[in-house]
Amino acid sequence: MQTGPLLFHRYSLPLVLASLRLDLEYAKRGYARYAAYPSAAFAGLFTNTVFGFMRAFVLLALFAGRDEVGGYDRSAAITYVWLTQGLVATIYIWGWQDLSLRIRTGDIATDLIRPVHPLRAGLAFDLGRSLYHAALRGTPPAVVGGIVFGLTLPSDPLVWLAFTVSVFLAVVVSYAYRALYNIAAFWLTDWRGALLIAITAANFFSGFVVPVRFFPAPLEAFARATPFPSMVQVPIDIFVGRAAGAELALAVASQLGWALVLLALAAWLFDRGVRRLVVQGG
Amino acid sequence: MADAVDAAALYARLSIARIREQLQYRTSFALQTLGMFAISFLDFAAILVLFANVPQLGGWSVSEVALLYALSSLAFSLTDLVIGHLDLLPQMVRAGTFDLILVRPRGTLFQLVTQDFQLRRVGKIAQSIAILAYALATVRVDWTLERAALLVVIVPAGALIFGSIWVAAICIVFWTIDANEAANAVTYGGSFFAQYPINIYDRWLRRFLAYVVPTAFVAYFPALFILGKPDPLGLPAWLEVSTPLVALMAAAVTALIWRAAVRHYQSAGG
Numbered sequence: 001m002q003t004g005p006l007l008f009h010r011y012s013l014p015l016v017l018a019s020l021r022l023d024l025e026y027a028k029r030g031y032a033r034y035a036a037y038p039s040a041a042f043a044g045l046f047t048n049t050v051f052g053f054m055r056a057f058v059l060l061a062l063f064a065g066r067d068e069v070g071g072y073d074r075s076a077a078i079t080y081v082w083l084t085q086g087l088v089a090t091i092y093i094w095g096w097q098d099l100s101l102r103i104r105t106g107d108i109a110t111d112l113i114r115p116v117h118p119l120r121a122g123l124a125f126d127l128g129r130s131l132y133h134a135a136l137r138g139t140p141p142a143v144v145g146g147i148v149f150g151l152t153l154p155s156d157p158l159v160w161l162a163f164t165v166s167v168f169l170a171v172v173v174s175y176a177y178r179a180l181y182n183i184a185a186f187w188l189t190d191w192r193g194a195l196l197i198a199i200t201a202a203n204f205f206s207g208f209v210v211p212v213r214f215f216p217a218p219l220e221a222f223a224r225a226t227p228f229p230s231m232v233q234v235p236i237d238i239f240v241g242r243a244a245g246a247e248l249a250l251a252v253a254s255q256l257g258w259a260l261v262l263l264a265l266a267a268w269l270f271d272r273g274v275r276r277l278v279v280q281g282g
Numbered sequence: 283m284a285d286a287v288d289a290a291a292l293y294a295r296l297s298i299a300r301i302r303e304q305l306q307y308r309t310s311f312a313l314q315t316l317g318m319f320a321i322s323f324l325d326f327a328a329i330l331v332l333f334a335n336v337p338q339l340g341g342w343s344v345s346e347v348a349l350l351y352a353l354s355s356l357a358f359s360l361t362d363l364v365i366g367h368l369d370l371l372p373q374m375v376r377a378g379t380f381d382l383i384l385v386r387p388r389g390t391l392f393q394l395v396t397q398d399f400q401l402r403r404v405g406k407i408a409q410s411i412a413i414l415a416y417a418l419a420t421v422r423v424d425w426t427l428e429r430a431a432l433l434v435v436i437v438p439a440g441a442l443i444f445g446s447i448w449v450a451a452i453c454i455v456f457w458t459i460d461a462n463e464a465a466n467a468v469t470y471g472g473s474f475f476a477q478y479p480i481n482i483y484d485r486w487l488r489r490f491l492a493y494v495v496p497t498a499f500v501a502y503f504p505a506l507f508i509l510g511k512p513d514p515l516g517l518p519a520w521l522e523v524s525t526p527l528v529a530l531m532a533a534a535v536t537a538l539i540w541r542a543a544v545r546h547y548q549s550a551g552g
Contacts, residue, residue: 039458039461043458047464054475054487057483061340196317196321197321200321200324204327216334
């Protein structure tokens with residue numbers, strides 16, 4: 001079976017523009033799909049906020065009798081907590097199995113007929129989703145945290161810009177990672193265990209549960225060598241000013257690098273999976 | 283009484299059938315259970331990372347917090363094994379398939395509980411037991427008969443508390459179908475809350491998540507009793523042994539909530 005190309009059919013301007021317009025349409029659908037259930041978003045927001053309070057008090061307890069832990073002061077630690085709570089939905093850190101369910105049921109066959117590579121359509125859709133979640137579930141916890149605890153806000157507009165780019169790349173890295181463990185459904189009869197393991201690893205090594213900077217040195221070095229910090233720790237360090245100048249540029253470049261590597265790997269594995277796919281029924 | 287025996291027999295029969303089904307893919311099952319066992323240590327590693335930076339948390343040492351973690355985690359993973367698939371309820375209410383539950387001659391909750399049984403969740407239980415062993419080997423406890431007895435009783439009692447919270451919270455789907463994620467604030471949230479000494483939280487958060495949602499009785503109060511540790515909050519000592527009673531009360535309240543919720547069920551029509 002011939003799948004659509006991951007990038008472009010031919011590099012002529014009208015065709016490239018047409019395919020970018022298609023991406024935009026997918027993104028709008030992704031946005032609309034989640035915007036259709038506002039009560040679900042509010043329920044999730046409630047839970048994210050409750051967790052934010054619990055985690056804020058746990059981290060504050062570290063500062064009893066000291067003003068600095070792992071390069072964070074109280075305010076940076078609190079900011080870290082509320083930004084991670086905002087990123088939960090934005091980067092979908094607790095996973096998603098839409099793709100593996102489509103592989104399992106054979107619905108993926110419909111996606112393969114379309115002239116767009118399913119992973120590219122999926123990415124556009126997911127970026128639309130993340131925009132909705134960033135607005136409705138990403139920002140409010142940060143506002144609540146800001147009102148109750150007071151957060152470290154960057155004063156430099158360039159930092160805000162870098163943070164926005166970094167969150168965008170975090171969504172792409174997270175999407176590629178989610179696609180990878182979903183693609184496992186081509187080979188595994190029961191992929192849910194693999195999914196749980198993949199999510200738990202991402203949770204910890206991304207710096208979502210505790211900041212990577214709090215890790216003992218060897219563990220931190222290990223985490224830094226994986227794509228996980230690109231999903232959470234990198235954008236947060238940019239926001240709280242722990243990455244600036246050349247370090248900031250390097251951090252964003254590493255996110256871009258991981259995004260490309262993981263997307264290429266996902267595309268390669270996906271095409272191999274399609275070759276061994278058997279779809280039942282007629 | 284005969285009903286209870288009959289129900290237990292039916293539960294065992296259905297669960298064994300599901301276990302047999304899951305053992306069809308033996309390698310896959312073994313890998314997943316082992317994987318869950320290994321990866322769930324990352325959950326505890328978060329606490330070790332905190333203690334790599336500070337010697338104590340709210341006046342509790344790493345071994346003492348490990349004890350809280352193990353008690354909360356063990357109770358919660360037992361609950362998850364028995365009723366974790368209650369997460370499927372929102373889908374049933376949305377699609378109207380809850381109708382099927384109502385027409386069968388068995389209790390509604392009983393039928394839901396018997397819908398699934400994921401044996402690989404024992405991986406998480408095994409991890410909790412390992413952490414409990416580590417905690418008990420490293421804390422100093424003057425063992426008495428009362429302390430040992432309480433330790434044995436609070437594990438199932440804690441599971442009953444978490445189970446009651448879970449069932450009561452998921453009832454929200456009978457009123458607002460999309461809002462099931464709000465239940466996570468007290469289920470997964472309650473389990474997270476109980477893993478840390480509750481004296482580190484602010485008073486209003488403690489009122490809500492430790493007493494109204496009675497998670498403080500799963501780990502914090504019994505741990506004080508077992509360790510013989512003075513309560514940093516200075517609360518009455520009888521609270522430290524009241525976990526079994528609180529568990530029964532929570533179950534009774536939840537039974538009332540469940541009944542009201544099921545009466546409120548509206549089918550999907552058609």
